[in-house]
Amino acid sequence: xxxxxxxxxxxxxxxxxxxxxxxxxxxxxxxxxxxxxxxxxxxxxxxxxxxxxxxxxxxxxxxxxxxxxxxxxxxxxxxxxxxxxxxxxxxxxxxxxxxxxxxxxxxxxxxxxxxxxxxxxxxxxxxxxxxxxxxxxxxxxxxxxxxxxxxxxxxxxxxxxxxxxxxxxxxxxxxxxxxxxxxxxxxxxxxxxxxxxxxxxxxxxxxxxxxxxxxxxxxxxxxxxxxxxx
Numbered sequence: 001x002x003x004x005x006x007x008x009x010x011x012x013x014x015x016x017x018x019x020x021x022x023x024x025x026x027x028x029x030x031x032x033x034x035x036x037x038x039x040x041x042x043x044x045x046x047x048x049x050x051x052x053x054x055x056x057x058x059x060x061x062x063x064x065x066x067x068x069x070x071x072x073x074x075x076x077x078x079x080x081x082x083x084x085x086x087x088x089x090x091x092x093x094x095x096x097x098x099x100x101x102x103x104x105x106x107x108x109x110x111x112x113x114x115x116x117x118x119x120x121x122x123x124x125x126x127x128x129x130x131x132x133x134x135x136x137x138x139x140x141x142x143x144x145x146x147x148x149x150x151x152x153x154x155x156x157x158x159x160x161x162x163x164x165x166x167x168x169x170x171x172x173x174x175x176x177x178x179x180x181x182x183x184x185x186x187x188x189x190x191x192x193x194x195x196x197x198x199x200x201x202x203x204x205x206x207x208x209x210x211x212x213x214x215x216x217x218x219x220x221x222x223x224x225x226x227x228x229x230x
Contacts, residue, residue, distance in 0.1 A: 011058045013086075013107070014142035016223070023086055023104070023143045026195030028056040030082075030111055030132070031182055034175050034201025051177050051185050054128055056111075056199075060138040067230045070211050071134050074114035079209050080202035081160035081168050081217050083153065084109040085179055086143045090192030099183035102192065105146055106153045108219035110139035110160075111199050115208075140197065141217070141225035151221030154179055158203065161216045170203025172219075177201075 012022035032052045062068065070077060088104035111132070118131035153172060160168040177185070182200060186192060209215065213229040 008059075011061055013061070013063050013140055015105075016142050016144045017148050018145075024195045025058050025061055025197060026193050027190070028058055028061065028138050028197045028199070029186055029190070030054050030056060030199040031177065031201050034177055034182075035170060035203045036174070036176060051182060053186060053189070054132060056133045056138045060133050060135060061197075062136045062139050062227075064142055064225055066136070066139075067228045068110075068112065068136050068139065068209070068215070069230055070209075071114060071136075073130075073134075074117055076114070076116040077209055078113045078115045078206050079160060079162070079167070079215065080111040080113060080206050081158060082109055082111055082199045082202050083107075083156075083158055083172050083219055084140050084143075085153075085183070085198040085200060087183075087192060087194055087196045087198070089194050090187070090196060092187055092191050094184050094187040094192070096180035096184045099180045099187065102183060103146065103179070104194075105143045106149060106219065106222050107141040107143045108158065108217045108223045108225060109141065109197075109199060110215070110217060111202065112137040112139060112209075113206075138197075138199070139217075139225065139227060141219075141223040144222050149222045153219075153222060156222060157218075157220040159218050159220075160205075162209065162213050164214075167207060168203055168205035172200070174203065175201060 155173040
């Protein structure tokens with residue numbers, strides 16, 4: 001196939017246990033307010049309303065070994081630690097059983113959010129892309145294939161520490177919408193594909209980061225990532 005210019009290089013993530021191969025990243029989907037305690041801290045009703053999705057561009061991804069570069073258009077960037085699901089196949093209108101069969105593995109990531117810009121956009125009734133999709137706003141660890149996960153992804157501890165202080169802590173069993181439900185619901189609206197990443201929501205404790213901070217994110221028995229804010 002011929003192109004008028006060289007296509008961009010495939011964006012990818014490392015894979016645990018597979019140094020010679022990498023996970024190719026396609027679309028990045030995120031679900032909002034999927035932990036009741038976080039919904040409450042953000043001023044929303046924690047009842048089990050239909051999942052609310054948004055997207056980040058693949059070129060917002062940063063992986064192991066990358067620093068988080070604080071954006072110059074914001075003065076209030078917040079961390080949101082999340083379990084990340086990586087798909088190996090997809091489809092439309094998937095049942096929950098079919099959804100689970102699409103999963104390649106899991107990682108842990110950060111939905112970095114320019115909270116001041118998000119508040120302005122919400123007030124104006126505009127989309128969130130400027131607050132959610134900037135360069136480096138989708139942090140993700142290496143992907144752990146299912147066979148290497150040492151704990152149940154739907155019932156494992158997730159946490160974030162800054163400079164050695166625990167800031168966020170929860171368990172994926174606390175998710176309002178479980179992994180299979182999220183994938184199945186998402187497939188009603190988008191044709192899911194291999195390489196898609198799904199950020200599954202964050203527990204309570206979101207807050208600001210600043211240059212000089214050292215962040216450690218852990219999905220117990222599955223994945224971890226460390227990064228510096230610069």
